[in-house]
Amino acid sequence: MKRVLSQSDFDRFAARSPAIARHRMIAVSVTAPSAEPFELPAAVATALARPFRRIVVFSGAGMSADSGIPTFRSGNNGLWKEFDPQDLATPEAWRRDKETVWGWYEWRRGLVSKAQPNPGHVAVAQLQREFGASVVTQNVDDLHERAGVTRVIHLHGSLFAARCFACDEPHELGMPQAEAHRRLMPPRCARCDDHVRPGVVWFGESLPEEAVRQASTLMRQCDLLLVVGTSGVVHPAAGMVNLVPRGAPVIEINPQAGQRSSRIDHSLQTTAAIGLPAVLRRLRAPA
Numbered sequence: 239m240k241r242v243l244s245q246s247d248f249d250r251f252a253a254r255s256p257a258i259a260r261h262r263m264i265a266v267s268v269t270a271p272s273a274e275p276f277e278l279p280a281a282v283a284t285a286l287a288r289p290f291r292r293i294v295v296f297s298g299a300g301m302s303a304d305s306g307i308p309t310f311r312s313g314n315n316g317l318w319k320e321f322d323p324q325d326l327a328t329p330e331a332w333r334r335d336k337e338t339v340w341g342w343y344e345w346r347r348g349l350v351s352k353a354q355p356n357p358g359h360v361a362v363a364q365l366q367r368e369f370g371a372s373v374v375t376q377n378v379d380d381l382h383e384r385a386g387v388t389r390v391i392h393l394h395g396s397l398f399a400a401r402c403f404a405c406d407e408p409h410e411l412g413m414p415q416a417e418a419h420r421r422l423m424p425p426r427c428a429r430c431d432d433h434v435r436p437g438v439v440w441f442g443e444s445l446p447e448e449a450v451r452q453a454s455t456l457m458r459q460c461d462l463l464l465v466v467g468t469s470g471v472v473h474p475a476a477g478m479v480n481l482v483p484r485g486a487p488v489i490e491i492n493p494q495a496g497q498r499s500s501r502i503d504h505s506l507q508t509t510a511a512i513g514l515p516a517v518l519r520r521l522r523a524p525a
Protein backbone atom coordinates (compact mmCIF):
# COMPACT_ATOMS: atom_id res chain seq x y z
CA MET A 239 0.00 0.00 0.00
CA LYS A 240 1.26 3.45 -0.88
CA ARG A 241 2.00 5.41 2.27
CA VAL A 242 0.98 9.03 2.18
CA LEU A 243 2.39 11.63 4.52
CA SER A 244 -0.11 13.54 6.59
CA GLN A 245 0.03 16.39 9.06
CA SER A 246 0.79 13.94 11.84
CA ASP A 247 3.89 12.74 9.99
CA PHE A 248 5.32 16.20 10.15
CA ASP A 249 4.24 16.61 13.73
CA ARG A 250 6.06 13.43 14.73
CA PHE A 251 9.08 14.51 12.71
CA ALA A 252 9.07 17.85 14.54
CA ALA A 253 8.70 16.06 17.87
CA ARG A 254 11.99 14.27 17.27
CA SER A 255 13.88 17.43 16.38
CA PRO A 256 15.32 19.60 19.17
CA ALA A 257 15.84 22.37 16.58
CA ILE A 258 12.10 22.51 15.88
CA ALA A 259 11.29 22.27 19.56
CA ARG A 260 13.52 25.28 20.27
CA HIS A 261 12.06 27.12 17.33
CA ARG A 262 8.59 26.49 18.73
CA MET A 263 9.52 28.33 21.92
CA ILE A 264 10.94 31.25 19.96
CA ALA A 265 7.83 31.34 17.78
CA VAL A 266 5.76 32.87 20.57
CA SER A 267 7.83 36.03 20.51
CA VAL A 268 8.14 36.36 16.74
CA THR A 269 4.36 36.33 16.25
CA ALA A 270 4.24 39.71 18.00
CA PRO A 271 3.71 42.60 15.55
CA SER A 272 7.12 44.03 16.41
CA ALA A 273 9.07 41.20 14.74
CA GLU A 274 12.65 42.33 14.22
CA PRO A 275 13.66 43.27 10.67
CA PHE A 276 15.51 40.43 9.01
CA GLU A 277 18.32 41.11 6.59
CA LEU A 278 18.20 38.90 3.48
CA PRO A 279 21.56 37.43 2.43
CA ALA A 280 22.96 39.32 -0.58
CA ALA A 281 22.56 36.30 -2.90
CA VAL A 282 18.84 36.07 -2.07
CA ALA A 283 18.34 39.82 -2.46
CA THR A 284 19.99 39.57 -5.89
CA ALA A 285 17.89 36.58 -6.91
CA LEU A 286 14.75 38.54 -6.04
CA ALA A 287 15.81 41.71 -7.86
CA ARG A 288 13.55 41.24 -10.86
CA PRO A 289 9.82 41.14 -11.46
CA PHE A 290 8.00 37.81 -11.01
CA ARG A 291 4.64 37.01 -12.55
CA ARG A 292 3.88 33.51 -11.27
CA ILE A 293 4.98 33.20 -7.66
CA VAL A 294 4.03 30.03 -5.79
CA VAL A 295 4.21 29.59 -2.01
CA PHE A 296 4.43 25.95 -0.90
CA SER A 297 3.87 25.68 2.87
CA GLY A 298 4.25 22.93 5.44
CA ALA A 299 4.01 22.43 9.19
CA GLY A 300 6.60 25.09 10.05
CA MET A 301 4.32 27.75 8.61
CA SER A 302 1.68 27.07 11.26
CA ALA A 303 4.14 26.32 14.06
CA ASP A 304 4.72 30.06 14.22
CA SER A 305 1.05 30.44 15.15
CA GLY A 306 1.57 28.24 18.20
CA ILE A 307 -0.35 25.24 16.92
CA PRO A 308 1.03 22.46 19.11
CA THR A 309 2.66 19.34 17.82
CA PHE A 310 0.59 16.21 18.18
CA ARG A 311 3.31 14.03 19.57
CA SER A 312 2.22 11.06 21.61
CA GLY A 313 2.60 11.44 25.34
CA ASN A 314 1.90 15.17 25.27
CA ASN A 315 -1.68 15.53 24.20
CA GLY A 316 -3.68 15.67 27.38
CA LEU A 317 -6.80 13.68 26.66
CA TRP A 318 -5.04 11.65 23.98
CA LYS A 319 -1.74 11.05 25.74
CA GLU A 320 -1.84 7.28 25.37
CA PHE A 321 -2.55 7.42 21.62
CA ASP A 322 -0.04 7.52 18.79
CA PRO A 323 -1.39 10.07 16.28
CA GLN A 324 -0.67 7.57 13.55
CA ASP A 325 -3.19 5.22 15.12
CA LEU A 326 -5.86 7.91 14.87
CA ALA A 327 -5.21 8.87 11.25
CA THR A 328 -6.18 5.77 9.27
CA PRO A 329 -9.35 4.36 7.70
CA GLU A 330 -8.85 1.31 9.95
CA ALA A 331 -8.92 3.48 13.08
CA TRP A 332 -12.14 5.04 11.82
CA ARG A 333 -13.79 1.66 11.27
CA ARG A 334 -12.59 0.46 14.67
CA ASP A 335 -13.56 3.51 16.77
CA LYS A 336 -14.91 6.48 14.84
CA GLU A 337 -15.95 8.33 17.99
CA THR A 338 -12.36 8.56 19.25
CA VAL A 339 -11.07 9.58 15.82
CA TRP A 340 -13.78 12.24 15.45
CA GLY A 341 -13.08 13.50 18.98
CA TRP A 342 -9.37 13.83 18.14
CA TYR A 343 -9.97 15.81 14.92
CA GLU A 344 -12.60 18.02 16.52
CA TRP A 345 -10.13 18.78 19.33
CA ARG A 346 -7.53 19.75 16.73
CA ARG A 347 -10.07 21.86 14.85
CA GLY A 348 -10.80 23.63 18.13
CA LEU A 349 -7.09 24.37 18.68
CA VAL A 350 -6.70 25.72 15.16
CA SER A 351 -9.80 27.87 15.53
CA LYS A 352 -8.25 29.55 18.57
CA ALA A 353 -4.87 30.12 16.85
CA GLN A 354 -4.18 33.27 14.83
CA PRO A 355 -2.40 33.67 11.48
CA ASN A 356 1.18 34.85 12.04
CA PRO A 357 3.12 37.55 10.13
CA GLY A 358 4.19 34.84 7.67
CA HIS A 359 0.56 34.10 6.75
CA VAL A 360 -0.10 37.82 6.45
CA ALA A 361 2.92 38.24 4.13
CA VAL A 362 1.66 35.37 1.94
CA ALA A 363 -1.74 37.08 1.64
CA GLN A 364 0.04 40.28 0.62
CA LEU A 365 2.12 38.35 -1.93
CA GLN A 366 -1.16 37.19 -3.43
CA ARG A 367 -2.80 40.62 -3.43
CA GLU A 368 0.19 42.50 -4.78
CA PHE A 369 1.90 39.89 -6.98
CA GLY A 370 -0.82 37.32 -7.71
CA ALA A 371 0.97 34.54 -5.80
CA SER A 372 -0.64 31.09 -5.60
CA VAL A 373 -0.62 29.03 -2.42
CA VAL A 374 -0.19 25.26 -2.12
CA THR A 375 -0.10 23.81 1.39
CA GLN A 376 0.42 20.54 3.19
CA ASN A 377 -1.31 21.99 6.24
CA VAL A 378 -4.84 21.01 7.22
CA ASP A 379 -5.56 24.24 9.10
CA ASP A 380 -7.28 27.35 7.69
CA LEU A 381 -4.70 29.96 8.72
CA HIS A 382 -3.82 30.94 5.13
CA GLU A 383 -7.50 31.55 4.43
CA ARG A 384 -8.01 33.52 7.62
CA ALA A 385 -5.03 35.72 6.71
CA GLY A 386 -6.89 36.58 3.50
CA VAL A 387 -5.53 34.13 0.91
CA THR A 388 -8.11 32.92 -1.59
CA ARG A 389 -7.99 29.59 -3.48
CA VAL A 390 -5.60 27.70 -1.18
CA ILE A 391 -4.74 24.28 -2.60
CA HIS A 392 -4.72 21.77 0.28
CA LEU A 393 -2.70 18.68 -0.67
CA HIS A 394 -3.57 16.94 2.61
CA GLY A 395 -7.16 18.10 2.84
CA SER A 396 -8.54 20.32 5.58
CA LEU A 397 -9.90 19.99 9.10
CA PHE A 398 -12.72 22.26 7.87
CA ALA A 399 -13.82 20.23 4.85
CA ALA A 400 -15.62 17.25 6.42
CA ARG A 401 -17.38 14.85 4.11
CA CYS A 402 -19.38 11.62 4.21
CA PHE A 403 -17.29 8.47 4.75
CA ALA A 404 -19.51 6.51 2.34
CA CYS A 405 -20.58 8.91 -0.42
CA ASP A 406 -18.17 11.90 -0.12
CA GLU A 407 -21.02 14.40 0.24
CA PRO A 408 -19.52 17.58 1.79
CA HIS A 409 -20.72 18.40 5.29
CA GLU A 410 -20.75 21.89 6.81
CA LEU A 411 -19.30 21.85 10.34
CA GLY A 412 -20.48 24.28 12.99
CA MET A 413 -18.27 25.95 15.56
CA PRO A 414 -15.96 23.47 17.29
CA GLN A 415 -17.09 22.60 20.80
CA ALA A 416 -15.51 24.76 23.46
CA GLU A 417 -14.63 21.72 25.55
CA ALA A 418 -12.60 18.79 24.21
CA HIS A 419 -14.28 15.39 24.27
CA ARG A 420 -12.22 12.31 23.92
CA ARG A 421 -15.06 10.48 22.22
CA LEU A 422 -17.52 12.33 20.07
CA MET A 423 -20.20 10.91 17.79
CA PRO A 424 -19.61 12.19 14.23
CA PRO A 425 -22.59 13.80 12.49
CA ARG A 426 -24.65 11.96 9.87
CA CYS A 427 -24.57 12.57 6.12
CA ALA A 428 -27.66 14.44 4.89
CA ARG A 429 -27.69 12.35 1.70
CA CYS A 430 -27.07 8.75 2.77
CA ASP A 431 -27.09 8.81 6.59
CA ASP A 432 -23.60 7.28 6.94
CA HIS A 433 -21.19 9.10 9.25
CA VAL A 434 -19.29 12.25 8.33
CA ARG A 435 -15.47 11.89 8.44
CA PRO A 436 -12.66 14.46 8.75
CA GLY A 437 -11.68 16.00 5.40
CA VAL A 438 -7.99 15.20 5.83
CA VAL A 439 -5.80 12.68 4.02
CA TRP A 440 -5.15 9.69 6.26
CA PHE A 441 -2.22 7.25 6.19
CA GLY A 442 -2.72 4.86 3.33
CA GLU A 443 -4.92 7.25 1.34
CA SER A 444 -4.01 9.02 -1.89
CA LEU A 445 -3.71 12.77 -2.09
CA PRO A 446 -6.79 14.48 -3.58
CA GLU A 447 -6.39 14.23 -7.37
CA GLU A 448 -7.71 17.65 -8.29
CA ALA A 449 -5.47 19.39 -5.74
CA VAL A 450 -2.40 17.50 -7.03
CA ARG A 451 -3.29 18.36 -10.63
CA GLN A 452 -3.72 22.07 -9.85
CA ALA A 453 -0.57 22.22 -7.73
CA SER A 454 1.50 20.45 -10.41
CA THR A 455 0.32 22.92 -13.05
CA LEU A 456 1.28 25.86 -10.84
CA MET A 457 4.72 24.39 -10.17
CA ARG A 458 5.42 23.80 -13.87
CA GLN A 459 4.49 27.40 -14.69
CA CYS A 460 6.01 29.21 -11.73
CA ASP A 461 8.89 31.68 -11.97
CA LEU A 462 9.59 31.87 -8.21
CA LEU A 463 8.93 29.18 -5.62
CA LEU A 464 9.00 29.83 -1.88
CA VAL A 465 9.15 26.58 0.11
CA VAL A 466 8.11 27.43 3.66
CA GLY A 467 8.25 25.31 6.79
CA THR A 468 8.97 21.99 5.10
CA SER A 469 12.24 20.36 4.13
CA GLY A 470 11.17 19.78 0.54
CA VAL A 471 12.66 16.29 0.48
CA VAL A 472 9.65 14.17 1.39
CA HIS A 473 6.56 13.35 -0.66
CA PRO A 474 4.66 15.34 -1.88
CA ALA A 475 6.94 18.38 -1.51
CA ALA A 476 9.89 16.70 -3.24
CA GLY A 477 7.91 15.86 -6.37
CA MET A 478 6.40 19.34 -6.50
CA VAL A 479 9.73 21.16 -6.15
CA ASN A 480 11.19 19.13 -9.00
CA LEU A 481 8.49 20.37 -11.40
CA VAL A 482 9.69 23.96 -11.15
CA PRO A 483 11.33 25.11 -14.41
CA ARG A 484 15.08 25.63 -14.52
CA GLY A 485 15.84 29.31 -14.13
CA ALA A 486 13.06 29.92 -11.62
CA PRO A 487 14.60 30.57 -8.20
CA VAL A 488 13.54 28.15 -5.45
CA ILE A 489 13.95 29.69 -1.99
CA GLU A 490 13.46 27.70 1.18
CA ILE A 491 12.40 29.35 4.46
CA ASN A 492 12.87 26.89 7.30
CA PRO A 493 14.49 27.33 10.72
CA GLN A 494 15.61 23.73 10.66
CA ALA A 495 18.98 22.90 9.11
CA GLY A 496 19.19 19.52 7.51
CA GLN A 497 18.65 17.58 4.34
CA ARG A 498 17.16 19.64 1.57
CA SER A 499 16.19 19.22 -2.04
CA SER A 500 18.98 19.77 -4.57
CA ARG A 501 16.54 21.94 -6.51
CA ILE A 502 16.58 24.55 -3.72
CA ASP A 503 18.77 27.50 -4.74
CA HIS A 504 18.74 29.45 -1.48
CA SER A 505 17.92 28.61 2.12
CA LEU A 506 16.83 31.15 4.69
CA GLN A 507 17.28 29.51 8.05
CA THR A 508 14.57 31.40 9.85
CA THR A 509 10.88 31.16 10.65
CA ALA A 510 8.04 31.89 8.26
CA ALA A 511 7.01 34.83 10.44
CA ILE A 512 10.40 36.47 9.92
CA GLY A 513 11.53 35.24 6.49
CA LEU A 514 8.36 35.86 4.48
CA PRO A 515 7.94 39.54 5.42
CA ALA A 516 11.60 40.05 4.43
CA VAL A 517 11.00 38.46 1.02
CA LEU A 518 7.87 40.60 0.58
CA ARG A 519 9.79 43.79 1.39
CA ARG A 520 12.43 42.86 -1.18
CA LEU A 521 9.88 42.10 -3.92
CA ARG A 522 8.23 45.46 -3.31
CA ALA A 523 11.56 47.24 -3.89
CA PRO A 524 13.48 45.06 -6.36
CA ALA A 525 16.02 47.62 -7.58
Ligand SMILES: [Zn+2]
Nearest residue numbers: 402405427430
Ligand atom coordinates in the same frame (compact mmCIF):
# COMPACT_ATOMS: atom_id res chain seq x y z
ZN1 LIG B 1 -23.28 10.08 2.44
